[in-house]
Amino acid sequence: xxxxxxxxxxxxxxxxxxxxxxxxxxxxxxxxxxxxxxxxxxxxxxxxxxxxxxxxxxxxxxxxxxxxxxxxxxxxxxxxxxxxxxxxxxxxxxxxxxxxxxxxxxxxxxxxxxxxxxxxxxxxxxxxxxxxxxxxxxxxxxxxxxxxxxxxxxxxxxxxxxxxxxxxxxxxxxxxxxxxxxxxxxxxxxxxxxxxxxxxxxxxxxxxxxxxxxxxxxxxxxxxxxxxxxxxxxxxxxxxxxxxxxxxxxxxxxxxxxxxxxxxxxxxxxxxxxxxxxxxxxxxxxxxxxxxxxxxxxxxxxxxxxxxxxxxxxxxxxxxxxxxxxxxxxxxxxxxxxxxxxxxxxxxxxxxxxxxxxxxxxxxxxxxxxxxxxxxxxxxxxxxxxxxxxxxxxxxxxxxxxxxxxxxxxxxxxxxxxxxxxxxxxxxxxxxxxxxxxxxxxxxxxxxxxxxxxxxxxx
Numbered sequence: 001x002x003x004x005x006x007x008x009x010x011x012x013x014x015x016x017x018x019x020x021x022x023x024x025x026x027x028x029x030x031x032x033x034x035x036x037x038x039x040x041x042x043x044x045x046x047x048x049x050x051x052x053x054x055x056x057x058x059x060x061x062x063x064x065x066x067x068x069x070x071x072x073x074x075x076x077x078x079x080x081x082x083x084x085x086x087x088x089x090x091x092x093x094x095x096x097x098x099x100x101x102x103x104x105x106x107x108x109x110x111x112x113x114x115x116x117x118x119x120x121x122x123x124x125x126x127x128x129x130x131x132x133x134x135x136x137x138x139x140x141x142x143x144x145x146x147x148x149x150x151x152x153x154x155x156x157x158x159x160x161x162x163x164x165x166x167x168x169x170x171x172x173x174x175x176x177x178x179x180x181x182x183x184x185x186x187x188x189x190x191x192x193x194x195x196x197x198x199x200x201x202x203x204x205x206x207x208x209x210x211x212x213x214x215x216x217x218x219x220x221x222x223x224x225x226x227x228x229x230x231x232x233x234x235x236x237x238x239x240x241x242x243x244x245x246x247x248x249x250x251x252x253x254x255x256x257x258x259x260x261x262x263x264x265x266x267x268x269x270x271x272x273x274x275x276x277x278x279x280x281x282x283x284x285x286x287x288x289x290x291x292x293x294x295x296x297x298x299x300x301x302x303x304x305x306x307x308x309x310x311x312x313x314x315x316x317x318x319x320x321x322x323x324x325x326x327x328x329x330x331x332x333x334x335x336x337x338x339x340x341x342x343x344x345x346x347x348x349x350x351x352x353x354x355x356x357x358x359x360x361x362x363x364x365x366x367x368x369x370x371x372x373x374x375x376x377x378x379x380x381x382x383x384x385x386x387x388x389x390x391x392x393x394x395x396x397x398x399x400x401x402x403x404x405x406x407x408x409x410x411x412x413x414x415x416x417x418x419x420x421x422x423x424x425x426x427x428x429x430x431x432x433x434x435x436x437x438x439x440x441x442x443x444x445x446x447x448x449x450x451x452x453x454x455x456x457x458x459x
Contacts, residue, residue, distance in 0.1 A: 014180040021172035022165070029164055033157040040153060044129045044145035045112050051085065051143040052133050059135060071096045082146040084119065084128050090138030099142070108132055108140040114147065186215045190222065198430070202230040255281040308344045311375040311385065312337040318351070319373060322358050326371060329362050331389075337375035343383055343452055345432055350385075353428040357387035357448050360422070365391025368445060382434075383452050390445040399438050425450070 051074070059067040071085055075098055086097030088108075094101055098120050106113065110132040116125040130144030189207050196204030205226060206219040255278060262274040312335070319333040326333050343350075354373070361371045368391035378384045425448070426436040434452040441447050 011180070013183070014176040017176045017179060018169070018172045021175070022169055025168040025172075026161075026165065029157075029161050033153075033161070036153060036157075041114075041129060041147070044147060045131070047083075047145050048112075048129065048131050048143045051083070052131060052141060055085075055141055055143065056133065056135065064137070064139070068096050082148055084117075084130060084142070084144040084146060086142040088140045088142070095139070097142070102140070102142070106130070106132060106142070108134045119146075189215075189219070193222070193226075197226065202226070202233055251281055305346050305348075306344050307347060308342050309347055310339070311341050311343055311383070312339050314347070314351070315354075315373040315375060318354050318358065322355075322362075326358075326362060331362065331365075331369060331371050333358075334370060334372045335374075336372060338377075341375055341377060341383065343385075343454070345452060346428075349428045349431065353425045353450065354385075354387065356422070356425050360448075361387060361389040361391070361446070365389035365445065367391055377454075378451070381454050383454060384449050385452060386447055386449040388441055388445065388447045390441060393440050393444045393446045394438065396440060399440075422448075 055067055055070060058070045068087065071087060074080060074083065074085065077083075084098060086099040086102060087095040088102045089095050092102060099117060100120055103115065103117055106115065110130065112129065112131055114127060114129045117128050118125050127147040128144050129147050130142055132140055132142045134140050193204050193206045205223045208216055208219045208223075210216065258274055258278045258281060262271060262278065265271045265274055315335045315337050319335050323333055358371065358373075361368075365371070368389050370390050372386075372388040374384075374386045374388065376384050422436070422438075429436040429450050429452070432450075432452050434450055437449045437451070439447045439449070
């Protein structure tokens with residue numbers, strides 16, 4: 001059993017429900033047992049008191065001989081098989097009764113006492129409840145009842161308790177399992193909606209059951225919140241997309257005019273300045289292109305172009321394309337991927353993500369010698385696609401910053417980057433229903449992994 005199993009809120013609620021039901025059952029059975037036991041003892045005590053009073057009245061009115069005869073007559077009654085009586089003489093000897101002798105630990109004046117005694121001709125001691133009363137002339141009378149019903153009740157109660165407890169635990173377990181299933185089913189509705197939102201489907205909503213209960217009201221509130229978020233994100237995305245799209249044409253015209261001016265320029269300083277301006281225009285154009293790609297990927301545009309293809313040939317092609325450039329930078333590109341490993345994805349977007357990762361490795365893994373492209377099935381429903389370099393790596397305390405937009409971990413390196421490369425990769429991963437992770441390499445370097453689902457997310 002997993003260590004986190006008992007950390008589940010539903011499991012804890014289920015266990016609490018089972019424990020509460022079992023505790024309530026045990027308490028109820030115990031109360032019933034105690035109440036029944038007290039009732040039986042009270043009945044026995046009252047019977048002993050009634051017999052004592054009758055015998056005392058007989059002696060008062062008719063004398064001791066009549067008392068002795070009354071005791072003998074009472075012992076012959078078949079319906080009094082649990083009746084206990086003993087008349088003791090002043091010298092302590094037995095006069096009449098069904099006990100062999102007066103109990104040594106019992107005084108002549110006991111209000112009520114429970115003790116185990118041997119009746120005449122009995123093979124074993126029996127639980128007896130008794131009272132004793134002194135009589136005139138130094139005599140003493142003991143009356144009582146064998147508490148056999150109490151013993152039988154104890155045995156029956158124990159058996160009934162164990163049986164009822166077993167049945168109660170079974171019923172409690174079934175009820176708790178049903179409650180856990182019901183809660184899990186209702187919570188899964190929210191979980192599915194949240195997962196869809198995370199994967200980029202901002203139009204996903206919590207399914208309602210129209211019952212009007214707390215879960216349904218929560219669903220209404222969450223759906224209202226999601227409607228507002230979708231509207232705001234849509235407006236922001238439209239603004240970003242429009243700005244990036246509208247700026248591309250002016251930037252292209254500016255670059256064309258700069259190139260025309262560069263052709264006519266004769267002064268070296270002017271030529272250098274124009275060449276720098278053209279480079280900046282190229283950088284701005286790439287920035288706008290990347291911003292548009294991120295916006296479209298976040299919007300889910302292109303999900304209808306998902307196809308199934310093998311990863312190994314794709315990685316081999318990437319290694320062949322980037323091989324000469326990598327050699328110029330002092331790197332060798334190696335590929336490790338099973339030939340039969342397929343993925344359902346947008347091929348061009350996946351190529352763009354890998355290109356960005358390879359470009360980053362060539363740019364920031366200075367001092368390294370190898371870049372590895374790997375693909376492997378890590379779970380029954382996931383594939384890990386990784387770009388690994390053996391460069392200096394990213395400091396552990398700055399890994400979280402790496403995927404933030406417009407963040408460059410090493411601005412001193414210069415270059416034309418705008419800090420959108422890893423953001424685009426992460427967006428492409430989300431578009432595929434996966435995620436991007438950045439981890440330190442061993443013993444150094446950086447590992448950027450795209451974990452993609454085997455089955456493509458719904459459009």
